[in-house]
Amino acid sequence: MSKLELLPAVDVRDGQAVRLVHGESGSETSYGDPLQAALAWQRAGAEWLHLVDLDAAFGTGDNRAQIAEVARSMDIKVELSGGIRDDASLEAALATGCKRVNLGTAALETPEWVAKVIAEHGDKIAVGLDVRGTTLRGRGWTRDGGDLYETLARLDSEGCARYVVTDINKDGTLQGPNLELLRGVCAATDRPVVASGGVSSLDDLRAIATLVPEGVEGAIVGKALYAKAFTLEEALEAVSS
Numbered sequence: 001m002s003k004l005e006l007l008p009a010v011d012v013r014d015g016q017a018v019r020l021v022h023g024e025s026g027s028e029t030s031y032g033d034p035l036q037a038a039l040a041w042q043r044a045g046a047e048w049l050h051l052v053d054l055d056a057a058f059g060t061g062d063n064r065a066q067i068a069e070v071a072r073s074m075d076i077k078v079e080l081s082g083g084i085r086d087d088a089s090l091e092a093a094l095a096t097g098c099k100r101v102n103l104g105t106a107a108l109e110t111p112e113w114v115a116k117v118i119a120e121h122g123d124k125i126a127v128g129l130d131v132r133g134t135t136l137r138g139r140g141w142t143r144d145g146g147d148l149y150e151t152l153a154r155l156d157s158e159g160c161a162r163y164v165v166t167d168i169n170k171d172g173t174l175q176g177p178n179l180e181l182l183r184g185v186c187a188a189t190d191r192p193v194v195a196s197g198g199v200s201s202l203d204d205l206r207a208i209a210t211l212v213p214e215g216v217e218g219a220i221v222g223k224a225l226y227a228k229a230f231t232l233e234e235a236l237e238a239v240s241s
């Protein structure tokens with residue numbers, strides 16, 4: 001059985017590494033310089049960095065130059081999210097040398113474009129399925145964007161390689177992951193799933209790791225690391241077997 005991949009998160013708002021609660025604008029706790037945060041996760045042994053431009057996701061500007069600098073400074077694999085919604089933003093994201101990008105709003109609002117870029121870029125494209133219940137949310141998680149399972153079926157049929165599944169109700173809350181949601185998505189697709197939202201403890205990571213045989217490939221860890229609930233070294237050790 002392969003091990004669960006861990007993706008420590010660096011979410012950037014107004015030039016700072018932050019964590020939000022339920023993805024709500026204004027709920028930020030700041031954790032300083034994004035590059036230093038990313039380098040710290042790399043030094044601690046991360047194989048992946050989950051890097052998000054929150055301003056681009058919310059439509060309150062962007063941190064594109066800074067995000068590109070962080071991505072280019074990493075020796076590890078980087079996935080980029082936030083505001084990647086057209087050819088220009090996709091080209092800029094891929095030009096950073098990132099391993100893949102996550103599309104959110106675009107998958108809900110411009111499905112033809114998303115089908116086109118999936119066909120062009122294959123597994124460099126993942127789709128972020130950000131859900132409340134089973135309703136997808138876009139535009140900084142402020143607007144409903146359709147049914148999770150209908151959208152998943154469409155994206156599967158278009159060849160989407162991977163999904164990043166976030167339970168918005170859990171995100172940034174340290175209340176534990178939504179294992180039922182992850183099981184449901186894994187049952188509905190044969191594509192790998194990256195879990196996001198709610199991780200609070202090493203036991204949460206071990207619980208997500210039990211879903212590897214069902215299709216969960218990785219877990220994004222944010223607040224728990226910044227709040228020092230455990231270290232990244234401990235987390236990597238917890239999911240190493």
Ligand SMILES: O=C(O)c1ccccc1N[C@@H]1O[C@H](COP(=O)(O)O)[C@@H](O)[C@H]1O
Binds near residue numbers: 054081084130138
């Ligand atoms: O990660 C967050 O906390 C977050 C909060 C609010 C909105 C988006 C968030 N992150 C990720 O950004 C992309 C969506 O961006 P877009 O819709 O494509 O512009 C998605 O991966 C979210 O998980």
